[in-house]
Amino acid sequence: MRKDTPLGTVTVAVVLCLVCSIAVATAAVVLKPRQERNAELFMQRQILKVAGLLEEGKSVDELFEQVETRIVDLDTGGYAPDVDPSTYKQREAAKDVALSRPIPAGEDIAKIKRRANFAPVYLVRREGEPNLMILPMHGYGLWSTMYAFLALAEDGRTIKAITFYEQAETAGLGTEIENPRWQAQWKDKLARDEQGEVRFELVKGGVSADDPDAQYQVDGLAGATLTANGVTNMVRYWMGKQGFGPYLAQLDRGGE
């Protein structure tokens, strides 16, 4: 066949398109399981990091055996034994009308619009006793939804660590929420008071040591107060009655 005819050009273009689309489609299908596995490993790594269990040179799979994933029914605060923790995806559930509900505007302080009915919690035990619980949370900053894991001590009040693993705030301003030196200030701050009320907040201008509320406060981020307000609201929402509040209340009453 002569290639320098209109029919030849079209044929070559069509064949090339077909070959390329088959190659792209095959790559997408073949690589999908690997991408999903990598995404799962990424999340497990973040959970290990916030739990202080990440050890270089050890496999994430092996380290993650120390973590027990359970699914919480956020409305009742009890565990949901029928939901499989290995397949439940909170972010997808939040988009599914059957698995989530809209948050009334007045209560949507984290600005996330919908909330999935169930959420995972990650429990770390030491010598058989509950030692840490890791709660996933997300909330809107200035430009983006920020995703985090918060590690709480077994009292359900004391923060042990925070990690933000996805956000798109401005580099050098809002993205300072990923700065480990700033995150280190969260350690041993209290999220809730003895009555269970969420008191945690980031404060503009720094925490004053003689403020009686200093135990609930972390320095805000200079020049990024709007992102910082988003972080405060995220913690308050997810620790509050719309979020893990009922679950934490059950733990306060001695449940496990």
Ligand SMILES: Cc1cc2nc3c(=O)[nH]c(=O)nc-3n(C[C@H](O)[C@H](O)[C@H](O)COP(=O)(O)O)c2cc1C
């Ligand atoms: C281009 C641009 C990007 C900004 N990005 C952020 C941001 O990511 N987070 C934030 O809180 N403020 C950001 N700001 C600043 C806010 O508009 C606002 O001034 C600031 O949050 C107030 O914080 P301050 O009271 O600590 O100065 C940005 C401002 C500009 C002009």
